[in-house]
Amino acid sequence: MAKSNRINKWLISGPPLLYLIIFFAIPSLIMAFAAFRYPGDYGGLLPLIGPNPDTGANELLVTAENWRDYLTFDNFGLFFSDPIYIELFLKSFWYAGITTLACLLLAYPLAWLIARSPKKYRDLMILLVILPFWSNFLIRVYAWMIILGPQGYFTMALNQVLGVVGLGPVQLMFSHFAVIIVLVYVHLPFMVLPLYANLEKHDMALLDAAQDLGASGWQRFWKVTWPLSLPGVWAGAALVFIPALGMFAVPDLVGGTDGIMIGNLIKQQFLDSRDWPFGSVLSIMLTLAVLLLAGLAAMVGRGGKRDAL
Amino acid sequence: MKKFLLALLLAAGTANAEDVLHLYNWNNYITPETVKNFEASCKCRVVQDYYGAMEEMLAKLSAGAKGYDVVVPTGFAVQPLVKQGLVQPLDKSKLPNIKNLNPSFMNSAFDKGNQYSVPYAFTTTLVGYNDKKIKELGIDPSSWAIIFDPAVLAKIKGKVTVLDDSREVFAAALMYNGFSANSTKPEELKKAQETILKAKPFWAAFNGQSYIKELTLGNIWVAHGYSNDMFQANTDAKAAKRPFGIAYSLQKEGNTLSLDNMMVLKSAPRPDLAAKFINFMLDGKNSAQLTNAIGSGNPNAASQAFVKPEVKAISAVFPSADNMKKLQQLNALEGKALRDLGRMWTQVKTAK
Numbered sequence: 001m002a003k004s005n006r007i008n009k010w011l012i013s014g015p016p017l018l019y020l021i022i023f024f025a026i027p028s029l030i031m032a033f034a035a036f037r038y039p040g041d042y043g044g045l046l047p048l049i050g051p052n053p054d055t056g057a058n059e060l061l062v063t064a065e066n067w068r069d070y071l072t073f074d075n076f077g078l079f080f081s082d083p084i085y086i087e088l089f090l091k092s093f094w095y096a097g098i099t100t101l102a103c104l105l106l107a108y109p110l111a112w113l114i115a116r117s118p119k120k121y122r123d124l125m126i127l128l129v130i131l132p133f134w135s136n137f138l139i140r141v142y143a144w145m146i147i148l149g150p151q152g153y154f155t156m157a158l159n160q161v162l163g164v165v166g167l168g169p170v171q172l173m174f175s176h177f178a179v180i181i182v183l184v185y186v187h188l189p190f191m192v193l194p195l196y197a198n199l200e201k202h203d204m205a206l207l208d209a210a211q212d213l214g215a216s217g218w219q220r221f222w223k224v225t226w227p228l229s230l231p232g233v234w235a236g237a238a239l240v241f242i243p244a245l246g247m248f249a250v251p252d253l254v255g256g257t258d259g260i261m262i263g264n265l266i267k268q269q270f271l272d273s274r275d276w277p278f279g280s281v282l283s284i285m286l287t288l289a290v291l292l293l294a295g296l297a298a299m300v301g302r303g304g305k306r307d308a309l
Numbered sequence: 310m311k312k313f314l315l316a317l318l319l320a321a322g323t324a325n326a327e328d329v330l331h332l333y334n335w336n337n338y339i340t341p342e343t344v345k346n347f348e349a350s351c352k353c354r355v356v357q358d359y360y361g362a363m364e365e366m367l368a369k370l371s372a373g374a375k376g377y378d379v380v381v382p383t384g385f386a387v388q389p390l391v392k393q394g395l396v397q398p399l400d401k402s403k404l405p406n407i408k409n410l411n412p413s414f415m416n417s418a419f420d421k422g423n424q425y426s427v428p429y430a431f432t433t434t435l436v437g438y439n440d441k442k443i444k445e446l447g448i449d450p451s452s453w454a455i456i457f458d459p460a461v462l463a464k465i466k467g468k469v470t471v472l473d474d475s476r477e478v479f480a481a482a483l484m485y486n487g488f489s490a491n492s493t494k495p496e497e498l499k500k501a502q503e504t505i506l507k508a509k510p511f512w513a514a515f516n517g518q519s520y521i522k523e524l525t526l527g528n529i530w531v532a533h534g535y536s537n538d539m540f541q542a543n544t545d546a547k548a549a550k551r552p553f554g555i556a557y558s559l560q561k562e563g564n565t566l567s568l569d570n571m572m573v574l575k576s577a578p579r580p581d582l583a584a585k586f587i588n589f590m591l592d593g594k595n596s597a598q599l600t601n602a603i604g605s606g607n608p609n610a611a612s613q614a615f616v617k618p619e620v621k622a623i624s625a626v627f628p629s630a631d632n633m634k635k636l637q638q639l640n641a642l643e644g645k646a647l648r649d650l651g652r653m654w655t656q657v658k659t660a661k
Contacts, residue, residue, distance in 0.1 A: 039644060039648065041643055042367065043364075043367065043368055043371055044372075078652075082656075084656060084659045087659065088659050145522075149528045151526050151527055151528055171467050171513075173528065174467075252518070257512045257513070257515060258658070259514075260658050260659065264658070268654070268658075269651070271362070271364045271365065272654075273475075273650070273652075274648070
């Protein structure tokens with residue numbers, strides 16, 4: 001009985017596990033290895049296997065004597081040699097952080113409202129939240145480009161209003177503001193959905209009890225609803241923060257001359273500069289930074305729980 | 310009888326399946342009419358796949374993508390394809406129309422003797438601008454100063470975009486400083502980088518994707534870009550009945566010329582159809598169709614009679630002999646030079 005149980009577990013977890021090993025774990029290891037190699041002249045990496053000049057047969061070119069010609073720490077050295085890379089990391093974290101916070105502030109009331117609506121309307125409202133996914137991501141970004149452009153009605157109306165109060169016209173397109181507003185727009189549903197899934201399950205009796213015990217509206221939210229919704233907040237924050245951090249299309253399309261994020265730099269290494277090893281270094285650094293942040297968040301979360309106990 | 314019909318169907322099916330030319334080309338770089346005409350003449354079908362950037366095409370083919378017959382790379386991508394053994398030499402005996410080509414576009418540095426490639430079409434990289442605004446402001450668009458000189462830029466701050474392409478932006482800055490567009494000398498590149506950094510605060514964005522639209526809408530007044538895109542922008546502005554047009558002309562310090570070439574891949578399933586296609590495109594009339602449609606430059610001498618007069622009048626696409634001398638093709642950069650440029654570009658992109 002126990003044995004067949006174990007087999008069942010493997011049968012169920014096996015396919016996704018295998019999928020992740022083949023398409024996530026192995027490529028990640030290849031990337032980590034690539035970070036220590038030299039780039040090839042036409043993209044890719046300097047080959048480790050090639051034809052032997054004497055025999056013409058393919059063989060491993062690396063030997064105990066010449067491994068320094070094939071493996072190097074220089075790519076990591078480059079990352080730390082110029083502060084611009086770290087600065088770009090910090091800027092990207094800043095962008096992603098603001099995006100996450102803005103999404104949370106916008107999504108929380110909305111998710112709460114949907115969760116407290118009559119049951120028959122909830123599915124429809126959730127459908128409306130995910131409706132933007134029916135059209136292509138790039139088309140939605142292009143729509144924003146029209147809205148934010150100086151000839152767009154939104155910008156013209158805004159500048160009219162600003163003109164009345166005596167402020168000069170503002171340029172919305174090609175700015176930090178444009179990048180953040182589009183990042184928030186693109187990621188908002190990813191914050192609403194986990195929050196809704198969490199808030200919907202809250203037991204209303206808890207709030208009634210709090211009210212009976214004399215808690216004010218704010219206290220009921222801060223002492224009951226908010227702590228209970230934290231798993232949803234964390235899930236939503238992760239779903240928004242991580243993709244926003246690696247985004248390159250949005251800064252490319254609506255960002256100004258200094259709007260690039262770390263994703264643009266990684267893309268540049270692979271596609272324009274044909275420097276895969278340095279691109280790998282940047283990707284590894286990004287992964288490590290995210291892991292570090294997740295670890296810190298987990299520690300803070302655990303600390304909070306201990307306090308509560 | 311039924312069996313016979315079935316056999317016939319199968320035979321027809323296989324014949325169809327075999328006669329397919331796979332063309333790997335830039336987006337919007339052959340007219341549907343030309344494709345239809347070629348299909349009629351070769352009794353075959355053309356299947357197209359597209360790329361939006363040279364590095365994208367190179368990356369895909371270097372990674373081992375197969376199944377394409379003809380590819381249309383820009384000059385600087387020809388050597389990488391040849392050196393990696395991805396293309397095959399052309400059999401000139403199958404290309405009698407090669408005689409139509411203008412000799413000044415033959416024998417380029419990237420393929421001496423045109424062993425592997427023949428010219429297809431070209432664009433020049435230049436400045437396109439809102440003719441009304443630039444005239445009002447009294448700015449001279451015939452110099453690269455329009456995108457690099459802070460004194461000029463002060464009048465058009467936030468209304469300028471430059472290409473999001475390290476090679477093209479550095480080439481323009483190098484030429485503005487009087488250097489070769491292909492310079493790899495560190496001190497000259499440094500100078501060009503300084504020019505770029507001084508001008509950058511006045512630019513709205515690095516934009517290679519949507520400057521046609523931005524120009525047409527009047528959001529941007531000056532854009533560094535490709536001649537055929539400016540042709541498109543002007544056509545769009547006219548169609549939308551804008552009160553302005555998009556004008557463009559070559560810069561006096563010189564411009565880059567991107568010559569696109571037809572090449573046959575080594576892995577081509579149908580080299581015979583590839584040769585037929587190349588010869589077809591070297592015909593003056595067929596070649597002129599693209600020029601008339603998108604305003605691309607035409608290296609084909611026999612096509613000139615078929616090009617519409619209004620397109621022929623565009624000096625950026627049909628340069629005078631004098632201007633022709635100032636056009637420079639970008640070389641293929643070898644690994645290290647490309648990476649060094651990439652690093653300077655990153656400094657430009659991240660500078661405040």
